[in-house]
Amino acid sequence: MVYIFILITLFIAELLYFKVADRFNIIDKPNQRSSHTKVTLRGGGIIFYIGIVLYFVISGFNYPWFFWGLTLMTLISFLDDIFTLSNKVRLIIHFISVSLMSYQLDVFTMPWYYLLLTFVIVVGVINSYNFMDGINGITACYSLVISGLLTLVNQKVNFVDQDLLLYTILGLIVFTFFNFRTNAKCFAGDVGSVAIAYILLFVLGLLILKTGNLIYILFLVIYGIDTVWTIIERVLRRENIFKAHRSHLYQILGNEAGVNKLLVSFLYAFSQFGIGLMIIMVSERDLNTQIYFAVIILIGLSVVYLIFKRYLTKKYLK
Numbered sequence: 321m322v323y324i325f326i327l328i329t330l331f332i333a334e335l336l337y338f339k340v341a342d343r344f345n346i347i348d349k350p351n352q353r354s355s356h357t358k359v360t361l362r363g364g365g366i367i368f369y370i371g372i373v374l375y376f377v378i379s380g381f382n383y384p385w386f387f388w389g390l391t392l393m394t395l396i397s398f399l400d401d402i403f404t405l406s407n408k409v410r411l412i413i414h415f416i417s418v419s420l421m422s423y424q425l426d427v428f429t430m431p432w433y434y435l436l437l438t439f440v441i442v443v444g445v446i447n448s449y450n451f452m453d454g455i456n457g458i459t460a461c462y463s464l465v466i467s468g469l470l471t472l473v474n475q476k477v478n479f480v481d482q483d484l485l486l487y488t489i490l491g492l493i494v495f496t497f498f499n500f501r502t503n504a505k506c507f508a509g510d511v512g513s514v515a516i517a518y519i520l521l522f523v524l525g526l527l528i529l530k531t532g533n534l535i536y537i538l539f540l541v542i543y544g545i546d547t548v549w550t551i552i553e554r555v556l557r558r559e560n561i562f563k564a565h566r567s568h569l570y571q572i573l574g575n576e577a578g579v580n581k582l583l584v585s586f587l588y589a590f591s592q593f594g595i596g597l598m599i600i601m602v603s604e605r606d607l608n609t610q611i612y613f614a615v616i617i618l619i620g621l622s623v624v625y626l627i628f629k630r631y632l633t634k635k636y637l638k
Contacts, residue, residue: 326374326487330494334367338506346402348507360504363401364495365459365512368519369394371491375484382481386522389420393446393518398511417518418442425525442521445540448547449517454566455574456504457585460496463516465589466539467492469596470523473603479530480523488519500582531603535610538599538617542592545621546570549629569629576636 341347341361348362369390376387396413399405418439422428427438453459467489474480495512498505508516527536550568554561566575570588574581595617602613 323486323490326371327490327493329374330367330371330491331497333370334364334494334498334506337364337366341506344402346509348509361506363398363509363511364498364506365508365515366394366398367495368488368491368512368515371487372484372515372519375487379481379483383424383484383522385420385424389417389424390515390518390522392420393417394511394515397509397514401509401511414443414446415439421518421522421525424522425529438525441537442518445521445543446514446517448540448543449513450510451547451550452543452568452570453508453513454568454571455581455585456502457496457500457582458570458588459508459513459516460492460499461585461589462543462592463520464489464492464496465593465596466520466524469539469593469600470520470527473527473536473600477527477530479527485523488516488523492516500585502582533603533610535599535603535614538614539592539596541595541617541621542588545618545625549622549625569625569632572629572632572636577632 338361341363346362348360372387372390376382376384381387392413396405396410400410421442422435422438425438427435449459452462467485470480471482471485471489474482474485495506495508499507524536524539528534546569551561554565554567559565566572570584573579574584598613602610605613
C-alpha cells in the first residue's frame with residue numbers, strides 16, 4: 321500500500337510540474353538537431369528527484385550526503401534547462417556534488433587514485449546519460465533496466481536499502497508513462513538525465529565497493545559504447561564535441577533510417593538487459609573469467625557498432 325501511495329503521489333507531482341512548465345514556458349522547441357517535431361514540455365525527469373526526496377524523508381534521512389549532492393546537481397541542471405549557465409558554474413557544482421557522493425561512499429578514506437577514478441567515472445557517465453537522452457523513451461527504458469538489474473543483485477548482496485531502488489523505479493514508471501509515446505508529453509531535460517545518472521551511479525558505486533567487483537560497471541556498457549565511439553568519431557572530424565548533434569547510432573536509426581524511435585529505445589534497453597544478466601552470472605566466477613568476458617563484450621560490441629554504424633552512415637548520410 322505504501323508503494324501504491326508513493327506512485328500516486330509521484331503521478332500527481334508530475335502533473336503539477338506540467339502546469340508549472342506550461343506556465344513558465346519550460347519547453348523544447350524542435351530545431352535541425354532535434355529528433356522531435358513538436359514543442360514538448362522539458363524537465364519531466366524532475367520526478368526522479370522528487371521520488372528520492374520522498375525516500376529521504378520516509379527513510380529517516382538515509383544517505384544524507386548523497387541526497388544533498390543530488391539536490392545540488394538537480395538544482396543546477398534545472399536552472400540550466402531554463403537558462404544557459406556558464407560551464408564554469410556547472411563545473412563547480414558538479415565538483416561539489418561528486419565530492420558529496422564520494423564522501424557518502426567513503427572514498428575519501430581510500431587511496432587518492434580511488435577518488436580520481438570516481439570523479440572520472442561519475443562525470444563521464446553523467447555526461448554520457450545527457451548525450452544519450454535524445455529520443456522518446458531511451459532514458460526511461462534504459463534506466464528501468466539498470467534499476468531492475470541492481471534490484472536483482474541487491475536481493476543477493478544486500479548492498480543498498482531496497483527502498484532507494486524501488487522509489488527510483490516508481491519515479492521512472494511515472495516518467496515512462498508520459499515519455500514512452502510517439503508524441504511524448506514531456507522530455508527528461510538535463511534535470512532528469514543528470515539526476516537519474518547520479519542516482520544510479522551512487523547505487524552502482526555502493527555495489528562495486530561492497531563486492532570489490534568492477535564487472536558491474538558493464539551495466540552501462542551500451543550507453544558507453546555509443547558515447548565513446550561517437551566522441552572519437554567527432555574528434556577525428558575535428559568537431560566540437562560539446563555542440564548539439566545527431567551523430568549517435570540511436571539518432572541515425574531513429575532519424576535518418578526512419579526506425580520507430582520507441583523500438584530503438586526498447587532495443588537499447590533490451591540489449592543492456594541481456595548483457596546485464598550475463599554480468600550477474602559472470603560476477604560469481606573467478607577474476608580471469610571476468611576479465612575475458614569484459615574484453616569480449618567491449619571488443620565484440622565495438623566491432624558490431626562500428627560496422628553497423630558505417631553501413632547506416634554510407635546509406636543515409638552520404
